[in-house]
Amino acid sequence: MPLKFERQENVSALRLAAAPLLALVFTLIVGAIMFVALGHDPIRAFSIYFIQPLGDVYTLQELVVKACPLLIIGVGLAFCYRANRWNIGAEGQYVAGAVLGSWLALATNGGEAGPWVLPAMLVLGALGGALWGLIPAFLRVRFGASEILTSLMLVYVAQLGLDYLVRGPWRDPAGFNFPQSVTFDPVAVMPLLMEEGRLHAGIIIALIAVAVATFVLGRTLTGFSIELAGTAPRAAAFAGFDEKRVTYGVFAVSGALAGLAGIIEVAGPIGNLQPTISPGYGFTAIIAAMLGRLHPVGILVASLVLALTYIGGEAAQISMRLPFDVTRVFQGTLLIAILAADVLVRYRLRRVEGTSHA
Amino acid sequence: MAASAEGAAAPASLLEAVELTKRFGALVANDHVSLSIRAGETHALLGENGAGKSTLVKMMCGLLQPDSGELLYEGAPIVFPDPASSRTRGVGVVFQHFALFDAMTVVENVALGLPGHEPLSALAARIDDCVQRYGLTVEPWRRVGELSVGERQRVEIVRCLLGNPRVLILDEPTSVLTPDESESLFRTVDLLTSEGRAVLFISHKLDEVRRLCHRATVLRGGKFIAEVDPKQETASSLARLMVGAEVPRTPRLVTHEMGEPRLLVRNLTVAGDGSRGSALHDINLEIRAGEIVGIAGVAGNGQTALFEALSGEAPGDPESVVIDTVPAGGLGPTERRALRAGFVPEERLGHAAAPDMPLSDNVLLTTHGDGGIVSHGVVRHSPLKRYFQGIVKGFDVRFGGKDPKARRLSGGNLQKFVIGREVLRDPVLIVVDQPTWGVDAAAAAFIRTTLRERAAKGCAVLVISQDLDELLEFTDRIAVMSEGRLTPPVPVAETSREAIGLAMGGMHGHGAEGGSHAA
Ligand SMILES: Nc1ncnc2c1ncn2[C@@H]1O[C@H](COP(=O)(O)OP(=O)(O)OP(=O)(O)O)[C@@H](O)[C@H]1O
Ligand SMILES: [Mg+2]
Numbered sequence: 001m002p003l004k005f006e007r008q009e010n011v012s013a014l015r016l017a018a019a020p021l022l023a024l025v026f027t028l029i030v031g032a033i034m035f036v037a038l039g040h041d042p043i044r045a046f047s048i049y050f051i052q053p054l055g056d057v058y059t060l061q062e063l064v065v066k067a068c069p070l071l072i073i074g075v076g077l078a079f080c081y082r083a084n085r086w087n088i089g090a091e092g093q094y095v096a097g098a099v100l101g102s103w104l105a106l107a108t109n110g111g112e113a114g115p116w117v118l119p120a121m122l123v124l125g126a127l128g129g130a131l132w133g134l135i136p137a138f139l140r141v142r143f144g145a146s147e148i149l150t151s152l153m154l155v156y157v158a159q160l161g162l163d164y165l166v167r168g169p170w171r172d173p174a175g176f177n178f179p180q181s182v183t184f185d186p187v188a189v190m191p192l193l194m195e196e197g198r199l200h201a202g203i204i205i206a207l208i209a210v211a212v213a214t215f216v217l218g219r220t221l222t223g224f225s226i227e228l229a230g231t232a233p234r235a236a237a238f239a240g241f242d243e244k245r246v247t248y249g250v251f252a253v254s255g256a257l258a259g260l261a262g263i264i265e266v267a268g269p270i271g272n273l274q275p276t277i278s279p280g281y282g283f284t285a286i287i288a289a290m291l292g293r294l295h296p297v298g299i300l301v302a303s304l305v306l307a308l309t310y311i312g313g314e315a316a317q318i319s320m321r322l323p324f325d326v327t328r329v330f331q332g333t334l335l336i337a338i339l340a341a342d343v344l345v346r347y348r349l350r351r352v353e354g355t356s357h358a
Numbered sequence: 359m360a361a362s363a364e365g366a367a368a369p370a371s372l373l374e375a376v377e378l379t380k381r382f383g384a385l386v387a388n389d390h391v392s393l394s395i396r397a398g399e400t401h402a403l404l405g406e407n408g409a410g411k412s413t414l415v416k417m418m419c420g421l422l423q424p425d426s427g428e429l430l431y432e433g434a435p436i437v438f439p440d441p442a443s444s445r446t447r448g449v450g451v452v453f454q455h456f457a458l459f460d461a462m463t464v465v466e467n468v469a470l471g472l473p474g475h476e477p478l479s480a481l482a483a484r485i486d487d488c489v490q491r492y493g494l495t496v497e498p499w500r501r502v503g504e505l506s507v508g509e510r511q512r513v514e515i516v517r518c519l520l521g522n523p524r525v526l527i528l529d530e531p532t533s534v535l536t537p538d539e540s541e542s543l544f545r546t547v548d549l550l551t552s553e554g555r556a557v558l559f560i561s562h563k564l565d566e567v568r569r570l571c572h573r574a575t576v577l578r579g580g581k582f583i584a585e586v587d588p589k590q591e592t593a594s595s596l597a598r599l600m601v602g603a604e605v606p607r608t609p610r611l612v613t614h615e616m617g618e619p620r621l622l623v624r625n626l627t628v629a630g631d632g633s634r635g636s637a638l639h640d641i642n643l644e645i646r647a648g649e650i651v652g653i654a655g656v657a658g659n660g661q662t663a664l665f666e667a668l669s670g671e672a673p674g675d676p677e678s679v680v681i682d683t684v685p686a687g688g689l690g691p692t693e694r695r696a697l698r699a700g701f702v703p704e705e706r707l708g709h710a711a712a713p714d715m716p717l718s719d720n721v722l723l724t725t726h727g728d729g730g731i732v733s734h735g736v737v738r739h740s741p742l743k744r745y746f747q748g749i750v751k752g753f754d755v756r757f758g759g760k761d762p763k764a765r766r767l768s769g770g771n772l773q774k775f776v777i778g779r780e781v782l783r784d785p786v787l788i789v790v791d792q793p794t795w796g797v798d799a800a801a802a803a804f805i806r807t808t809l810r811e812r813a814a815k816g817c818a819v820l821v822i823s824q825d826l827d828e829l830l831e832f833t834d835r836i837a838v839m840s841e842g843r844l845t846p847p848v849p850v851a852e853t854s855r856e857a858i859g860l861a862m863g864g865m866h867g868h869g870a871e872g873g874s875h876a877a
Contacts, residue, residue: 232712240692
């Protein structure tokens, strides 16, 4: 007996808000089953994963540090996704921003450059990400190519480019042949917010991004045009909002923010350019954006939740010898769960009788 | 008369609603409404905009579930969990707002609604058959996105007929059909009822109802008011039942001064790229301040392309459209609105309004460039709310709740909203496509009067409509659109239904494509 989805007429706001919670619960259940299957006590595993990291100041700081790139990228993605443009390539834009920003850090390395270096790096980072993001936008506008595919493919181009740079021209000559650049000068590094730990000024930038995005998306004509282009393209054209401009605009913004996150990460917690500057932040941020209901404040919360899976994953790697892939499974399950919860809230599943004639 | 039906002892009731109630929050859209559709009868459902007609229809086919009350099918209680299950029982519905997929062809859309897997070519042949039989023109291989509202309406009707329904429910099918097409539909309805099927017919055109229907149920404010024999009633007595008070007559035309040309269309040609109806061939038109010009014609003859060329959604040669002496053919919609032009497209859900946005946000669609509501790119809420309240009060837009999504409004009320939104901008030129699509008699009269008043204040008005009577009633000159060409407008006093009908069928000697002429 075939099943069919049917759109529901009235969906209460409460149910829509409940969808992410539902998804979280579902993910935890799947997680428990997975732990049992791997031969671990699920209670202990959950405690190591999700409870213990919240217990001390150091890991709490780490949590915020990990949430920072997710948040910045996720806020940018909200612009794209609200406009119904599916930028899947934030990871590539993150790398592109990191590379362009690092170029300045490396070019001025060892010189007498002043405190202007870091701000200039941030600008270049945003620029690099934006340019990388504009490529799929251009391909979509000009040739009608699916931005989902092109943005994703450009991730690999960016990663391989980075790989080439740090193994080739930008490799630290005194680095024992390790594929990484020299360590950045102090003027090219994000200032720390506290004496101890790794909490850096990028957090402040992230919070500013949340505030600005909340305002732009919620209160301005630009935000309105993005929303309108996403939900009713023909009405948007009638209102006089050019769909090409919207496409370029949202890709530029989300690319710029991803690039900014990239350079902040490199100039902050990492300190030099390496092939592994991201544990998949650009992809995880997609989950953060969806889980946060494409609202900047929601994405703030979602980023913290997802950062927890990173931290817990690291802890579990050490104390339970669980592979880091478990974290990936968590994140993936969460994404699928949130997408499914959305569908189930908005639509209802019905049985339809097999073919029959009147 | 319903002689044949009356002949049998008591015509069997095919589908019956018993005391159906539906609430949307605090609003009771249907309050213990009963209605029975009998075999061999055409039953009318009448009521003002927002009376609850569409809601009742949705409950009778399973799209909405009633809060209380029940449905009887051939006398036995039945629950339709969804429209698919009512369709398999032979209940076919043509909804007021269409449910077609823009990206697919007509035949693909039809296939989606039918059980089983029929090859598309066979289905297309069946569509052509149906078209032959019922005189409703539908081209199976066109993409639905290219079709105008009138064409979509025909697709919906044909799709429904192909399902071979025993009960056919038509929610305002004639509001975007030309008189000829409506005639074809009426013949079809008569044919169906003579075969013992039942039809539920919703319309705001009371003359049609009186001609076509055997019985009529009147709703007001969600409540059952009366069941009457429309043939025994007059249009005004029916209207009185619907409104609960005397209906004001549309004031006669007031002649007034014509001023400067506000809209000049010069040699407007749009190449036929196959999108959005026919191409346009060398359109010329002049509308002066104070004048209302109507464009008649069967839907799909280039009206949509003309509208988009005028609104700026499809800009072209700068000189081809001149608004208030400014060459505007190359400008986009916002720049044209800055010249104090206002536009109302025919499709209200998805084109004139964003279905899933709150109604107040929909105000922004056409007012964002006017200053006041948006300053320095920031939306100011109190002026927005004030403008919104102005539309709601001034145009009597009724809905449940404070600020529902546009999708939640009844068809006629949304129409009043999009008209009001434009009129309150105080434009010097209004281009409106199907101004009274789906609004009740009183509201239609109000909209026409409002447009008249605008004209009297020096606004130029262009009305595209399939409703010939409407055009004859309140425009000054009428032009006819056919196959992308426009006849020169002639003063209403110097033309007649017949002359216009003839021109609509094709002014270049081609045979009529939309139904045959009875006249
Ligand atoms: N899904 C919904 N949610 C909330 N309110 C609704 C919904 N659907 C309809 N309504 C409200 O119910 C009332 C009746 O609507 P309905 O569409 O049945 O009117 P109608 O008689 O078909 O009017 P019209 O002639 O304008 O089409 C309206 O006030 C409308 O705003
Ligand atoms: Mg209705």
